[in-house]
Amino acid sequence: MDDALVRAGRALRLVLLISLALLFLIPFYLLVRNGLSSERDITSPEWTFFPAVLRWGNVRELFDDPSVPFARSLLNSALIAVATTLGTLVLASLAGYGLARIPYRHANKVFHGILGTLLVPAAVTFVPGFVLVSSLGWVSTLRGLVVPTLFPAFACFVFRQYFLGFPRELEDAAQVDGLGYWRTYWRVVVPNARPVFAAVGTIVFLGAWNSFLWPLVIGQDRDAWTVQVALSSFTTSQVVRLHELFVAAAVSILPLLLVFLCFQRWIVAGAERSGID
């Protein structure tokens, strides 16, 4: 009796999970279906499950369309995401290591000063941030899009926690060999801390690629648009070519899906570290 109940419960759970999984995949299905359809197929009153002829030409049409700076915006996004990721990793890991390992009287005060910025939601600082960036003359420049985002307190915090738990023996051995803090860090610590770099790096990369409000405020000229700003301006413009819009959206998430599937382990680790605390 109990056994049958347990088995029924298990089957029910599986059915529920499968239905939810299908529901979660619908938006991806729409992206591919619309991106590879002709405009007429999309707007037809009869729902076609999938286009009879896959229109791969939509991709070419998108990149050939002179009214849409799509290639340029992809390039901008790639530059910004890579620069932000590398810059954040170097700056935040150095700071995290210093806070965790180098004795200094005021280290705690500095640490609290850094943590305090977590209480200031990034989005509330967008008006003052804009004020600062515009007075530096950095509006519509890559500098303005990258530099202010290189100092996320969460990344520094994650690195500090990680280095606090790092085995001291390795560093002690390096010090015996006469290596100072600097060389110990680059030769011994960094090569043995790859998991935390991968975890923070993937999270920062995803965030930089997907961020919208800051690039919208700072990247005002078309030449400084990121891919998110470009997509947004097609969505909200007067004339919308749906097939082009959807193929653009699909192209914009392709690099991310690849990163996501290859690095899922690290992203999960990063999500766990950044989510708690």
Added chain:
Amino acid sequence: MRRRGALWFWVFVGPFALGLALFTYVPLLWSVALSFFDARNTVTPTDFVGPANYTAVLGDDGFTDSLRTFLVFTAFIVPVTYVFSLSLALMVNRVRRARAFFRSVFFLPAACSYVVAALIWKMSLFSGVRFGLANTVLGWFGEDPVAWLATPDPPWYWLVIVTVRLWLQTGFYMILFLAGLQRIDPVLYEAAAVDGARPGWTVLRHITLPQLRATSVAVLLLLVVGAFQAFDEFYNLLSDARGYPPYARPPLVYLYYTALGQGQNLGFGSAGAVILALVVAVVTAGQARWLKPGRTDGDG
């Protein structure tokens, strides 16, 4: 030796701390200063106006409306995401086959930007025209198409806005809950079984949920702060070539249009930002106090 330590400390920490100070603390203080000036189209104003910007913001119906929108949004999105991601985690945690597959599928939307999700929702899933997916399904049942985003009464746009965020962030919080579940000592469940507790509600209420307390507190805080910062999906779902409709303007959308829109009234916008920063501080402090993070599941 100690002096050398201080030097190296600043070599390592200095660049990050300096950047953070320059790009977070300086703008914040500058903004507080601006909020007491008449600063239209300028960041170095000379016209001191005292608290006039604050009274103007607090007296603006648009501002109080934006706080109301935030409350309604939070009241929907926080409990729904919490329950949904926790349930998914519990189910995925107990499934025997294809656990990695389910985890990936639910987590995959986290790779999408709000811009892409809003685009899919607005232009296809909940498109107001007949060929939108939701309206197509309604059509199969002989119902008329609904203009999902354009009707303020009944407010169907809430359904569109809430489902976007739900789709995007549920998987992320599910991952946090899964991590919390993995940390629960299996001995506790064995002890419960010995004591005759039947699996199901009893075990969930008396073991799983109390053990997940620290994770739950973190998730609730993140959800509220996240809801407060909502901008991307509202902006991309609701604005079009004619502008943004008068309804469903959360605080950041309000600030975006008042501070950076026509006139660039930075003094007014700064006053709004300061008030919002205070609101966030009070809400999160109150929430943290009310939930009192117990150290039950080994993180905190």
